[in-house]
Amino acid sequence: MNSSLLSGLNPEQRQAITLPHQSALILAGAGSGKTRVLTTRIAYLISNGAVSPHGILAVTFTNKAAKEMVTRLTAMLPINTRGMWIGTFHGLCNRMLRAHFREANLPQAFQILDSGDQLSAIKRLMKAMNVDGEKFPPREMQSFISSSKEQGLRANEVEAYDPYTRRKVEVFAEYDTQCQREGVVDFSELLLRCYELLSRNAAIREHYQERFKHILVDEFQDTNKLQYQWLRLLAGKNNSLFAVGDDDQSIYAFRGANVGNMQELTRDFHVQNVIKLEQNYRSHGNILDAANALISNNRNRLGKNLWTSENGGELLRVYEAATDVDEAAFIVDEIRQLKSEGINLKEIALLYRSNAQSRVLEHALVSAGLSYRVYGGLRFFERQEIKHTLAYLRLMQNTDDDNALLRIINFPTRGIGARSIEQLQEAAKQNNTVLFDTAARAGGKISAFVALIESLRDATRELPLPEIIDHVLEHSGLTAHYQNETGVKKREAEERLENMNELVNAATLFVHENEDDSLTSFLTHASLEAGEHQAGDQDDALHLMTVHSAKGLEFHTVFITGLEDGLFPHQNSQREDGGLDEERRLMYVAITRARRRLYLSFAQSRMLHGQVSYGMVSSFLRELPDGLLHWITPRVTAQNSYTLSPALSHQGRGGAASEAYVYSPLSPERERGGGEGAARQSPWRIGQRVFHQKFGEGVIVGVESSGADARVQVNFKRAGSKWLALEYAKLTAV
DNA sequence: CGCACGTGGTTTTTT
DNA sequence: ACCACGTGCG
DSSP states (O other): OHHHHHTTOOHHHHHHHTOOSSOEEEEEOTTSOHHHHHHHHHHHHHHTTSSOGGGEEEEESSHHHHHHHHHHHHHHSOOOGGGSEEEEHHHHHHHHHHHTTTTTTOOTTOEEEOHHHHHHHHHHHHHHTTOOTTTSOHHHHHHHHHHHHHTTOOGGGSOOOSHHHHHHHHHHHHHHHHHHHHTEEEHHHHHHHHHHHHHHOHHHHHHHHHHOSEEEESSGGGOOHHHHHHHHHHHTTTSEEEEEEOGGGOOOGGGTOOTHHHHHHHHHTTOOOOEEEOBOSSSOHHHHHHHHHHHTTOSSOOOOOOBOSSOOOSOEEEEEEEEHHHHHHHHHHHHHHHHHTTOOGGGEEEEESSGGGHHHHHHHHHHHTOOEEEOSSOOGGGSHHHHHHHHHHHHHHOTTOHHHHHHHTTSSOOSOOHHHHHHHHHHHHHHTOOHHHHHHHSOHHHHHHHHHHHHHHHHHTTSOHHHHHHHHHHHSSHHHHHHTOOGGGHHHHHHHHHHHHHHHHHHHHHHHHOSOOOHHHHHHHHHHTOOOOOOOTTSOOEEEEEHHHHTTOOEEEEEEOOOBTBBTTBGGGGTSTTHHHHHHHHHHHHHTTEEEEEEEEEEEEEEETTEEEEOOBOHHHHTSOGGGEEESSOOOOSTTOEEEOHHHHOOOGGGOOOOOEEEOOOOTTOOSOSSSTHHHHSSOOTTOEEEETTTEEEEEEEEEOSTTOOEEEEEETTTEEEEEETTTOOEEEO
16 A cells, blocks of 8 residues: 555655654755655655544645545545545635634625635725725735734734824724624734634634644645644644645745744754755756746755756756737747647746736737637636625625625615715714614615615525525526626626526536535635636636746746836835745746746847837846856847946836936847837847937937838937837938 | 726736 | 726716
8 A cells, every 4th residue: 555655656755644743844855746745745645654634734725736635535535535634724624613703703605705705805994984095995904914923923913103093003903892792803813813713712723632643734834824834733742744845935925924934844844854855856956956046146045956867958948029919919929839740839838026927928820810718817706796696695605794785785786876885984983783683773775775685595494505505596687787787897797697606516526526515614615615627627728827827837938028117026025024035936837837948038129018118038048057048039138238327218107216227239130129120120229329300319229110100119319209200300320 | 976087006826 | 918906077
């Protein structure tokens, strides 16, 4: 049994999997078989009789990762994973809180606020408290509350030495009171409340400590302070905490992840030896060498060098485009070529730093007829029509849920205007009750709404879940509302109706897959697993996504696009402490996604925030060893680039400060790019120095040609930026 | 009440 | 360029 589990593993993997009952930190590099080690260890422990499935707690960050773990485990062991505690931090905390709702001081059917719900709850509260939304942006308030909780701090524990922070703390405190009154918890509350439950209630804590002999954590570098505290509490003094992570892939510090947890773990749990998994099974040598060279520029690493037994493979292909459009065109050409060589589209990924960059790429792909999938869009359970439907269901179940009530009291519109709602809120505040109870005592349209909710609840009491939803859709007026849409909104409404129908399907599926098929359980599922819920995994389509969402994935070919300073590394990162290092880790993650071929591209100019901006090649590209790169376009060097003063290169509104920009000139041998049509052969290229009778000396920074009306944008030393029609302007190249 | 228009902001994201 | 949000009018 054991021998088959352990076959094909390298010594370090084997060592990690078979460690005795002790805490351990596994430093697992990209592509080193991290998930395999984690799941195999669980299988090993169980099959060995060291622990029963009952005694395992395995934690991940995403539902996807949790699902993957369960799938692999069932393939290895003939066990029922249902009773096992494998899930996300939030999912597991939810499970514990449901089991001990009384001790946690929560209603049995407490509901979970997602980020959107939380934001509207905060806005509502701020209005009621008369907090100036200008001085205290609700989003900032939201992140203040969440990050405080993720530090393990309640409002009364947050240090506030200035009136501004004190006000924020007041809102924080009041917000928690409001949530408690309404019987809802937000994401970070799930964790904090569970942590408090365990730390305050010795009986419960000891019960779980007794039970979970082995705790395993995936992507440990992404844990925040509270998550680590929670793990420590559960592990107690005697249990084993087996953490797998990679400090070089820590890319979520911006949302509170604390890589320092890795060092703290080794201290707190007296980890004897950190096991390093350094053999990479994913990428060819040159790709790995590039990744290693790049990441070696980071300070404060735990230290680890990935190696592979594969040969060097291809060089990394570097392309300098004139514009973002040109970059996209190049990528399309290359993809066509790859396709003709038999590479499946789904084996190719286009990565970018920020979502806005997908647009140009998508446009080029559509024109080329290449199918693609963009990741990270609006999630299924976050769609407006779905949220509305869920709000009816929530309110039916828990009339204390003011958030839900406010969302639907006038949707579909039933003549309850803003004024009436305001009055209702005031009355509720006076009576110190939730909105629903006050509404029940009102008259007219408002009490009709109350009657509607009650009749929905009564009529569906005995129905199975999918039929409950179906009934609500029909009788709330939602279906009718979207059916009645006409004109430009017709298409959109049809899609929404489809989604509502899909919600019924999702409920049907949920009932089949879950023992607990109650409405509460389904609503929890909806909040906690907002869900990929995207069909088409089997389709052969390109993957378009941010570098962040690419973590954990791998592809035959990867295009890393937009490698320009200011974009990647991102401008805003340079303000933050350690920001550049995190960007570099992000680049490291991007590079290590590629198995066989890697493209690195950048553009001299791109459309950003509605105006053309000019960037220079990313410093990260310059950190890669020359010998690993194959420049498709002539190599950029420091000597042949121009520097423009900020005053000349910027003409945006608002007078925001801008950096100096460097342009690398296009050389004549360049095979591709240089814009469209006329610009390709003409001397009017970006970077060309020109002279104009009236404006004097300048540099071409933009070229636009549609047939005869070719125009160039020139930054003149004296006169600033001008668009000139080539037909009329007397320009001379210098 | 609901639409039309103006304004401001715009890194990354899971739960 | 694009989207989300707020204000003012019919």
